[in-house]
Amino acid sequence: MILELRGVHRTHGTGETAVHALRGVDLGVAPGELVAVMGPSGSGKSTLLNLAGGLDSPSQGAVLVEGEVLGDLNRKQLARMRRRHVGYVFQDLNLLASLTAVENAALPLELDGMSVRKARKLAEAALDEVGLADLAKRFPDEMSGGQQQRVAIARALVGERRLVLADEPTGALDSATGEAVLRLLRNRVDAGSAGVLVTHEARHAAWADRVVFLRDGVVVDTTSPVGEPEQLLEAKA
Amino acid sequence: MSIRHGLLALLERGPMYGYQLRAAFEESTGATWPLNIGQVYTTLSRLERDGLVRPLPENDGGQRPYELTDLGRAEITVWFVTPISRTDRPRDELAIKLALALTTPGVDVRAVVQTQRTATIQTLQELTRLKSRSDEPGDLSWRLILDAMVFQAESEVRWLDHCEASLVRYRPPDPAAPTTAAPEGADTDDRTEANR
Numbered sequence: 001m002i003l004e005l006r007g008v009h010r011t012h013g014t015g016e017t018a019v020h021a022l023r024g025v026d027l028g029v030a031p032g033e034l035v036a037v038m039g040p041s042g043s044g045k046s047t048l049l050n051l052a053g054g055l056d057s058p059s060q061g062a063v064l065v066e067g068e069v070l071g072d073l074n075r076k077q078l079a080r081m082r083r084r085h086v087g088y089v090f091q092d093l094n095l096l097a098s099l100t101a102v103e104n105a106a107l108p109l110e111l112d113g114m115s116v117r118k119a120r121k122l123a124e125a126a127l128d129e130v131g132l133a134d135l136a137k138r139f140p141d142e143m144s145g146g147q148q149q150r151v152a153i154a155r156a157l158v159g160e161r162r163l164v165l166a167d168e169p170t171g172a173l174d175s176a177t178g179e180a181v182l183r184l185l186r187n188r189v190d191a192g193s194a195g196v197l198v199t200h201e202a203r204h205a206a207w208a209d210r211v212v213f214l215r216d217g218v219v220v221d222t223t224s225p226v227g228e229p230e231q232l233l234e235a236k237a
Numbered sequence: 238m239s240i241r242h243g244l245l246a247l248l249e250r251g252p253m254y255g256y257q258l259r260a261a262f263e264e265s266t267g268a269t270w271p272l273n274i275g276q277v278y279t280t281l282s283r284l285e286r287d288g289l290v291r292p293l294p295e296n297d298g299g300q301r302p303y304e305l306t307d308l309g310r311a312e313i314t315v316w317f318v319t320p321i322s323r324t325d326r327p328r329d330e331l332a333i334k335l336a337l338a339l340t341t342p343g344v345d346v347r348a349v350v351q352t353q354r355t356a357t358i359q360t361l362q363e364l365t366r367l368k369s370r371s372d373e374p375g376d377l378s379w380r381l382i383l384d385a386m387v388f389q390a391e392s393e394v395r396w397l398d399h400c401e402a403s404l405v406r407y408r409p410p411d412p413a414a415p416t417t418a419a420p421e422g423a424d425t426d427d428r429t430e431a432n433r
Contacts, residue, residue, distance in 0.1 A: 206361035
């Protein structure tokens with residue numbers, strides 16, 4: 001397992017005003033597996049993603065990334081793990097306007113102390129992966145919304161991200177561009193990373209191998225792994 | 238859509254015999270709608286009865302092709318320009334089931350909703366898997382048919398989400414409760430009075 005949540009609880013506040021965002025969630029995501037998390041607003045989806053990425057810590061239970069309990073890491077180790085192994089794609093792209101596409105994509109590696117040359121080289125490979133090799137030197141405001149989103153994805157995938165976390169990654173993109181974004185995520189996961197996708201769009205969740213439904217901080221249901229598509233056609237016949 | 242109109246549309250391309258029609262039908266619907274040869278022949282004989290197609294002499298292989306008549310051509314033109322009415326479709330069993338679940342004692346409606354949602358998303362996953370395998374530009378018509386199924390399934394999920402959100406707010410009418418003097422309304426009235 002690349003990501004594991006073991007009996008995770010997360011409570012915000014105390015006493016009568018306490019909000020139980022997650023209540024005893026168990027979840028494992030293996031290499032090559034994309035798991036989508038769905039649920040109504042306030043069901044705990046984003047909390048789950050923040051915990052998986054080490055941006056928040058559980059009130060009870062443990063979160064493991066590549067077998068390491070995040071709660072056992074000190075701040076420095078945690079920051080390093082996040083920079084090296086975890087890629088984030090958020091709805092809010094957070095691209096730096098003063099940096100070109102390749103500089104934006106290289107940023108996590110450079111922050112991690114990698115040489116500029118090496119980081120740029122990996123960033124170019126990541127931009128190539130998302131089909132933007134030709135636009136590497138453009139600034140965000142010289143690109144369309146879909147292209148900017150792909151830069152954000154390249155930044156999330158750059159280097160060796162074993163865990164990719166995405167929160168509504170298609171944002172306000174039109175449906176065909178949004179689908180292209182999901183294909184990218186799917187390709188990276190098929191190449192061996194683990195992925196968690198939080199979305200309220202069923203059409204997007206359908207790219208996952210498994211869909212987990214959260215309600216009031218509890219997993220209420222999970223789809224079983226997808227069978228061979230031919231079975232579907234036979235069933236429809 | 239009916240097989241009838243499907244076959245008429247295919248014959249617009251030129252005369253075809255039964256097996257050719259079946260193959261062409263499955264090819265153009267991406268095999269999402271498999272036909273058996275019996276359905277093809279039954280439909281052809283009804284179309285012939287109605288004067289929409291006419292049989293041609295058998296070919297050397299002993300197969301009898303059919304061609305469109307002028308009446309058939311007119312029928313298919315009308316079909317293409319006429320929108321499909323939702324009322325022509327079978328009644329929505331799921332909507333009826335949920336409506337009944339709401340009023341049947343002892344039924345956990347949220348569980349009914351969730352069971353359906355899981356099943357529908359599972360179908361969506363399978364459709365998406367099929368779609369992700371067809372990347373060739375030539376597969377466009379096949380992909381668009383899959384997309385139609387994807388969007389229909391998605392709209393069902395959205396409707397289920399809506400049902401669930403409505404259920405959260407829903408309070409079944411309490412037969413024992415008095416029908417007048419809602420306490421909340423009285424409060425508001427008091428405040429209104431006090432503000433005057």
